[in-house]
Amino acid sequence: MSLVIVGSVAFDTIETPKIRRERIVGGSCSYSSLAASFFTNPKIVAVVGEDFPSEVIEFFKAKGVDTQGLEIKSGKSFHWEGRYGNDPNIRTTIRTELNVFKDFRPQLLPEYRRADIIFLGNIDPDLQEDILAQAQNPRLTAMDSMNLWIENKPKSLLRTLRKIDVFFANDEEIKMLAQDLNLIRAGKKLLEHGPSLIVIKKGEHGALLIGKDYVFGVLAYPCEEVVDPTGAGDSFGGGFLGYLDKVQSFTEKDIRKAAVFGSVMASFAIEDFGIERFNSLSIQEIGKRFSDFKKLVSF
Numbered sequence: 001m002s003l004v005i006v007g008s009v010a011f012d013t014i015e016t017p018k019i020r021r022e023r024i025v026g027g028s029c030s031y032s033s034l035a036a037s038f039f040t041n042p043k044i045v046a047v048v049g050e051d052f053p054s055e056v057i058e059f060f061k062a063k064g065v066d067t068q069g070l071e072i073k074s075g076k077s078f079h080w081e082g083r084y085g086n087d088p089n090i091r092t093t094i095r096t097e098l099n100v101f102k103d104f105r106p107q108l109l110p111e112y113r114r115a116d117i118i119f120l121g122n123i124d125p126d127l128q129e130d131i132l133a134q135a136q137n138p139r140l141t142a143m144d145s146m147n148l149w150i151e152n153k154p155k156s157l158l159r160t161l162r163k164i165d166v167f168f169a170n171d172e173e174i175k176m177l178a179q180d181l182n183l184i185r186a187g188k189k190l191l192e193h194g195p196s197l198i199v200i201k202k203g204e205h206g207a208l209l210i211g212k213d214y215v216f217g218v219l220a221y222p223c224e225e226v227v228d229p230t231g232a233g234d235s236f237g238g239g240f241l242g243y244l245d246k247v248q249s250f251t252e253k254d255i256r257k258a259a260v261f262g263s264v265m266a267s268f269a270i271e272d273f274g275i276e277r278f279n280s281l282s283i284q285e286i287g288k289r290f291s292d293f294k295k296l297v298s299f
């Protein structure tokens with residue numbers, strides 16, 4: 001089993017109505033790989049600057065994340081700043097300082113090329129396509145994207161989508177890319193562009209999976225207090241693909257179970273700032289929450 005995750009490892013400055021935290025560790029690859037690390041040993045491909053703390057890299061390693069593909073370049077790490085108002089589903093990007101991420105040209109190390117699963121976090125779709133060209137027959141490929149690329153590089157995005165099995169995006173992005181205001185129709189339209197599964201992230205309402213011949217909905221865990229919603233989507237992707245890498249089976253039954261594990265990992269990520277909740281999280285807590293999800297929907 002092997003899962004390669006490509007994306008950002010970053011400093012995030014987060015402001016919620018209650019607290020502001022400066023330069024805490026974030027980035028799509030950080031959240032996804034830590035969430036996946038509870039199921040498998042993900043290999044990461046990312047870049048940081050010399051300002052990135054070595055203790056954090058040691059923390060990733062201690063969690064079983066293979067950091068050989070994490071490049072350390074001279075310069076500053078990627079820094080993103082976001083603000084949440086009273087509605088945790090709505091966030092405003094205050095600034096994005098790309099720094100060393102600007103020239104990020106992800107290269108797969110020889111042993112990474114033989115990965116079973118490749119997860120392309122939200123980066124330029126041309127770079128995502130380039131990574132796919134370096135991989136040798138992965139069993140499953142997945143990608144995330146965002147409105148920036150849908151607006152600015154729709155052709156590249158649709159070209160890359162042709163080579164992808166699982167596409168993750170939020171509901172607004174799915175509608176925008178498919179140019180259809182009905183979410184189900186929009187998801188089904190995107191299936192015609194290549195993927196066999198569209199995973200629509202719906203924030204506090206969970207996620208909707210649209211496969212070739214099934215639709216599956218998974219709730220978000222009913223959290224009474226959301227501390228920091230950042231990274232929920234990436235943690236969902238990490239939990240989802242980490243589970244699939246562990247079981248090495250992509251049947252509809254396993255896909256459904258993977259989606260519940262995705263939602264479980266997202267629900268933990270938002271309980272604390274940045275990646276902090278993954279520090280104390282135990283396998284037992286994950287198992288307990290998985291059972292809670294079962295109870296939530298059984299009748």
Ligand code: AMP
Pocket residue numbers: 007008010011012026027028080096122123229230231232233234235
């Ligand atoms: P999520 O909340 O799951 O959508 O992901 C939030 C993470 O995405 C934050 O930790 C940011 O560091 C990271 N991020 C924000 N903008 C970008 C970008 N343009 N490229 C790569 N990562 C980004």
